[in-house]
Amino acid sequence: MHFDLTDDQKEIKRVARELLAARSSWARVREAAEGGARYDDALWRELCELGWPGIAVGEEHGGQGLGAVELAVLLEELGYACAASPFLSTAAAAAAIEACGSGAQRARWLPALASGETTAGIGTRALCADGVGAAVLVLLERPSGEAMLVSGAECAPLATIDPTRRYATVSGGDAEPLGDGGGAGARAAADRVRAAVAAEVVGVAQRALEMTLAYVKERRQFGVPVGAFQAVQNRCAQMLLDTESARSTALFAAWAADAAPERLPEAAALAAAAAADGGRAVTASAIQAHGGIGFTWEADVHWLYKRAQLDAALLGGARQHRARLAALAAGRVAASA
């Protein structure tokens, strides 16, 4: 039992944190957001040169040959930076196709996705992240449902409250289940995509927590830093609890995806439920703890709140995952009765 990142994984995390601090500052995120989710091409090129879109893609298709945990590490950092980039969609789709796709699907899509030459979209027909311009979409229509690979679809831009990312609605296109049929692979693919989104939320929450801690230690009222007030402290403690809960489950899901696939359905539901609610709660708390400043367009915490809202929507909301967990628990109890 070793429930922590390996040294290599920590190194990936460190490199990503540094790179994104330099290349995806709040000023850059804001620029992208105010230009209508105008992604920074230079940043994307840099991520591609590092081979990150293909981090979990096998070497035979031009990937790095690493796994879901390494992908989760990167996603947490991209979320921490609230980076305006098609990284989540492309890397998560590639990882799902790599792990669950048929031979033909892998050969067709992976090389271009791993190199970042083309991008992918993920989500549903009603809300698809990075659908516009994507070569292929991985769509999940139902929580227990299968992931579909969709190409040639029509994607109409959808302006959401989160302008740091491009969203679309999807119509038409050629759809086929991801994998060789039989459903299990396509379901696992859907779970992998959810685990990836949950990993991003961990970073979003972590950033919101850190910004809040820095702020409440500085901001003074009644002659003391507002962080000395117990109500503020309790809020921060709850933010930590929610962030760490999301992290525990997101890491579990990423680990299970590769190392214990039989546990992935439950792990992904845990991660999705914890992230969907936790991300929103932590980022909402961040706004509250910043006071009036937190309600301004000028302060940057709102980007995190908005990202957390859209990530929760991409996850389909926590409720359906809790329903799935209840069904799993009931099944287990019935089986042991």
Add this chain to the structure above:
Amino acid sequence: MDLTFDARETAFRDELRAWLAANPPGTPPHGDEDAHYAWRRDWQRRLAEGGWAAVHWPAEHGGRGATLTQSAIFYEELAAAGAPLPANVLGLLLAGPTIMTWGTQEQKERHLVPILTAEEIWCQGFSEPDAGSDLAAVKTRAVKDGDEWVITGQKVWTSMAQYAKWCMLVARTDPDAPKKHQGLTYFLMDMEQDGVEVVPLKQITGESEFNELFLDGARVPDANVLGGVGNGWKVALTTLMNERSGLAFFLQVRMRQLLDQLVGEASARGLLDDPVVADKLGELHLRCEVLRLTAYRGLTAIETYGQPGPEGSLTKWMWSDTNQALTQLAADLLGPEALTDGAPWAFELLRARGNSIEGGTTEVLKNIVAERVLGLPRLK
């Protein structure tokens, strides 16, 4: 990252499982609290005979030198087998490790084995009427008289004092010390003497787990000072640090069993098709798993860095909140049946209220998280 048990951990678990299968704890006796406690005491004796009473203790003191993960496995398996907590849980988890850290050779030789075998039960005499969360405010006085200390004062909420031979007692030896944390001393006090009176307190469950402890001229020899005169605060912190570790895994499994039971009863009543019910049960399942996963992350942090990470401070808070929500949901779903006098769910509902008070209140835990983990300033 590896969330499976390695070969050593699996071997440990399998050996324990085999032992538990050959030595089942049996079913708790009906009847009074004393009979129940006697059962737990007998259970610990059997554990000790099998070499399983204190797996986390070093081998030289009768333990197995188990790693933290093995210790977690131990408590998980114990709970999974339906075993009770060993009778001398305060001795095993608190007094023993504190004596190992601070004790003299004589103190270790005198006390550790009887703790292990449950021959001598221990209680924790920290809280007082005016010193609860603010533990350093204890007023119980210890005054030197030759090579003895004379103790006068009152302790309260002292669990298992009615069975205890020994008490971990924190008392004030220097009332003039400039700060309240100074001037405290940690004593190993013999409960079987005239100056010690134990008066049971009836809890909201109707049981009497805890007691008042009236100390009127109780005597403690110099040899039973632990960790030096005036050093009591530090020694007490060692005890408190041990309080929140190993137990988490036992409690976590117990809570999971309770949830499974509730899921079973809800299912038998056809309630699982109700989306509101499913939502609440799903949430509890999530919280149980978050607790388990986070507790394991905490173990890895201690094993790797020698100290818990930020997640380590969260588990007791998570557990008490979740157990309270779970037992409340049982009352919602099962109706009056869960609220009748003597119903197991009624007991669980009431007992859970103590979870967020015992071993440090949730408010105090949040303060600790805010100040020590998040580094927020203190209000002067």
